[in-house]
Amino acid sequence: MxxxxxxxxxxxxxxxxxxxxxxxxxxVLREAQARGxxxxxxxxxxxxxxxxxxxxxxxxxxxxxxxxxVAARDIAALFEAGFQSGGTHALRLGVTEELDWMKRQQRLxxxxxxxxxxxxxxxxxxxxxxxGLKAALAMTGEAIVETVKAxxxxxxxGAGFPTGIKWKTVHDxxxxxxxxxxxxxxxxxxxxxxxxxxxxxxxxxxxxxxxAAVAVGATKGFIYLRSEYPHAHRTLQRAILKAExxxxxxxxxxxxxxxxxxxxxxxAGAYICGEETSLLESLEGKRALVRAKPPLPALQGLFxxxxxxxxxxxxxxxxxxxxxxxxxxxxxxMGRSRGTLPVQLGGNVRRGGLIELAFGISLREIxxxxxxxTLSGRPIRAVQVGGPLGAYxxxxxxxVAMDYEALASMxxxxxxxxxxxxxxxxxxxxxxxxxxxxxxxxxxxxxTPCRIGAVRGVEVxxxxxxxxxxxxxxxxxxxxxxxxxxxxxxxxxxxxPMPVMSALNxxxxxxxxxxxxLAAE
Amino acid sequence: xxxYPAWDQDSARxxxxxxxxxxxxxxxxxxxxxxxxxxxxxxAVPLIAEALxxxxxxxxxxxxxxxxxxxxxxPRRVIKLxxxxxxxxxxxxxxxxxxxxxxxxxxxxxxxxxxxxxxxxYCLGNCALGPAALVDGELIGRVxxxxxxxxxxxxxxxxxxxxRA
Numbered sequence: 213m214x215x216x217x218x219x220x221x222x223x224x225x226x227x228x229x230x231x232x233x234x235x236x237x238x239x240v241l242r243e244a245q246a247r248g249x250x251x252x253x254x255x256x257x258x259x260x261x262x263x264x265x266x267x268x269x270x271x272x273x274x275x276x277x278x279x280x281x282v283a284a285r286d287i288a289a290l291f292e293a294g295f296q297s298g299g300t301h302a303l304r305l306g307v308t309e310e311l312d313w314m315k316r317q318q319r320l321x322x323x324x325x326x327x328x329x330x331x332x333x334x335x336x337x338x339x340x341x342x343x344g345l346k347a348a349l350a351m352t353g354e355a356i357v358e359t360v361k362a363x364x365x366x367x368x369x370g371a372g373f374p375t376g377i378k379w380k381t382v383h384d385x386x387x388x389x390x391x392x393x394x395x396x397x398x399x400x401x402x403x404x405x406x407x408x409x410x411x412x413x414x415x416x417x418x419x420x421x422x423x424a425a426v427a428v429g430a431t432k433g434f435i436y437l438r439s440e441y442p443h444a445h446r447t448l449q450r451a452i453l454k455a456e457x458x459x460x461x462x463x464x465x466x467x468x469x470x471x472x473x474x475x476x477x478x479x480a481g482a483y484i485c486g487e488e489t490s491l492l493e494s495l496e497g498k499r500a501l502v503r504a505k506p507p508l509p510a511l512q513g514l515f516x517x518x519x520x521x522x523x524x525x526x527x528x529x530x531x532x533x534x535x536x537x538x539x540x541x542x543x544x545x546m547g548r549s550r551g552t553l554p555v556q557l558g559g560n561v562r563r564g565g566l567i568e569l570a571f572g573i574s575l576r577e578i579x580x581x582x583x584x585x586t587l588s589g590r591p592i593r594a595v596q597v598g599g600p601l602g603a604y605x606x607x608x609x610x611x612v613a614m615d616y617e618a619l620a621s622m623x624x625x626x627x628x629x630x631x632x633x634x635x636x637x638x639x640x641x642x643x644x645x646x647x648x649x650x651x652x653x654x655x656x657x658x659x660t661p662c663r664i665g666a667v668r669g670v671e672v673x674x675x676x677x678x679x680x681x682x683x684x685x686x687x688x689x690x691x692x693x694x695x696x697x698x699x700x701x702x703x704x705x706x707x708x709p710m711p712v713m714s715a716l717n718x719x720x721x722x723x724x725x726x727x728x729x730l731a732a733e
Numbered sequence: 734x735x736x737y738p739a740w741d742q743d744s745a746r747x748x749x750x751x752x753x754x755x756x757x758x759x760x761x762x763x764x765x766x767x768x769x770x771x772x773x774x775x776x777a778v779p780l781i782a783e784a785l786x787x788x789x790x791x792x793x794x795x796x797x798x799x800x801x802x803x804x805x806x807x808p809r810r811v812i813k814l815x816x817x818x819x820x821x822x823x824x825x826x827x828x829x830x831x832x833x834x835x836x837x838x839x840x841x842x843x844x845x846x847x848x849x850x851x852x853x854x855y856c857l858g859n860c861a862l863g864p865a866a867l868v869d870g871e872l873i874g875r876v877x878x879x880x881x882x883x884x885x886x887x888x889x890x891x892x893x894x895x896x897r898a
Binding site: 265402475556587630643 | 761785863871
């Protein structure tokens with residue numbers, strides 16, 4: 213490539229592609245060629261300002277200048293306005309790093325995403341990649357585990373279990389074979405951080421899993437990826453091949469003598485596979501029925517062997533911790549929620565996207581200040597936090613901090629950090645019905661409270677919505693929810709009552725609406 | 734999407750043989766067969782069971798458990814429409830109603846030999862740009878009634894030049 217070529221960045225992230233980034237990239241190439249402008253087109257990850265996608269950036273002496281949202285038909289006019297040297301145009305947003313959305317964040321895990329070419333190892337290394345793995349290779353497994361423990365990192369997948377303690381259990385378990393499994397079955401509505409990370413910085417996940425392997429003495433790893441993410445699948449496969457060729461994966465990780473091989477496995481459209489034991493069953497080739505615990509997967513996991521199962525974001529937080537030290541990570545956050553959380557803002561919101569911040573910012577700041585309120589312009593009525601098993605909060609409850617314990621104290625949960633905004637047109641009785649319908653469709657079927665309870669829940673909600681003996685049916689609803697909470701085998705049945713009860717308790721007027729004239733859907 | 738070749742026992746057998754060495758090979762084999770033929774024919778069950786030394790019941794159980802696997806050839810075009818909460822907040826259910834009312838397409842109806850099928854999917858990870866759909870492996874954001882009609886239209890094919898990798 214010509215050394216004086218102008219660097220232009222057009223994201224290859226699936227969300228950016230979904231609103232036309234590929235057409236923009238092609239138009240940039242065509243237009244540059246027609247004008248004889250030497251450019252280097254870099255297909256980067258997304259900065260996470262999804263309402264501005266496709267976001268095109270140009271490297272200038274001032275820094276990278278952002279333009280967005282750009283359509284393919286804008287490209288000729290952009291060249292005309294001299295955007296290749298940062299020229300003025302209606303779509304010009306300014307220096308990317310100086311934009312309010314970017315400046316407010318504390319990007320540790322997402323530091324490189326949107327900045328680098330996701331599949332360039334030299335770009336990766338130039339931006340701090342592999343420093344964590346190199347540091348880990350100079351330490352004992354025990355010392356790595358201690359570092360992760362001291363950082364306070366808790367599993368980012370939803371349950372929030374301390375990562376270091378899980379790793380310690382696997383480290384201490386004697387076995388001739390151990391496994392590292394990445395749970396990349398990001399099925400919660402409102403969450404897309406795992407996808408963005410796998411598409412935007414796949415070597416980071418590979419590095420985090422390699423560190424885990426070295427720490428606990430595992431030689432084989434699997435990334436269990438949901439089939440709904442075909443773009444991430446392609447990127448991961450290419451990244452693994454490159455990592456093998458560069459000696460990051462294989463018989464001797466960076467020449468250390470530690471062997472670690474990695475495979476991507478595709479799920480097949482089953483939400484329950486986000487539950488770690490059912491994920492393991494699926495990896496073994498079976499129907500994904502949840503396992504009773506104990507035994508813990510850390511002791512008897514994949515094929516009965518000690519297994520570290522962590523989420524994409526948990527593994528991806530580890531290289532930074534090893535590179536900068538446990539204390540530097542723990543200095544971010546509040547209470548028992550240490551470090552940073554990639555928050556995903558979606559649904560009916562004007563400015564949706566990914567925000568990485570230390571724990572502790574309030575929901576209101578995220579939704580109103582950063583998100584700019586609803587996309588429809590109508591008042592916010594309900595906000596669901598933590599996926600389809602998370603609670604619905606009212607517009608009056610948004611001052612709660614993004615923190616595991618603060619949300620739990622409101623009978624809500626942080627989950628994987630997804631926030632879904634609804635305006636005042638939402639019918640919360642219908643949302644409660646949906647929670648049951650979703651559980652009925654996605655239940656693995658192993659335990660009765662979930663399998664039968666969810667179906668009964670739909671029936672009860674239908675009666676309430678239809679106005680049949682409402683007080684009696686609401687009593688049945690409360691009873692059913694108690695039973696599902698107490699007696700389900702896993703979080704699927706155990707937490708489905710959370711959205712239902714929050715809807716009932718905070719939005720009871722929707723459970724007592726006057727009957728519609730027509731019973732139309 | 735172009736048509737798939739007819740089910741062929743010999744080529745199915747060689748696909749299975751090529752993957753049988755994997756740890757937990759069942760899902761990779763089912764995916765590979767479906768990618769080749771567009772569906773997993775029930776005739777594959779004994780072949781996979783034999784290759785992996787598992788019971789036919791275990792293979793049948795896996796095929797029937799996962800939403801992705803089909804046992805009959807797919808329609809010419811399958812549109813996966815997200816109906817999870819984030820897309821609900823942006824009106825995906827109105828799109829479902831619109832499909833039925835204006836196009837006679839009932840979501841998740843597999844009864845007829847329809848040319849085009851719209852299927853429910855729960856979350857495509859495009860929650861800030863919903864409603865979202867997945868068509869031939871490409872993600873589409875901000876789907877509205879017009880875009881959906883275009884996707885369902887018989888002229889579609891290669892006309893959406895937008896998102897092609």
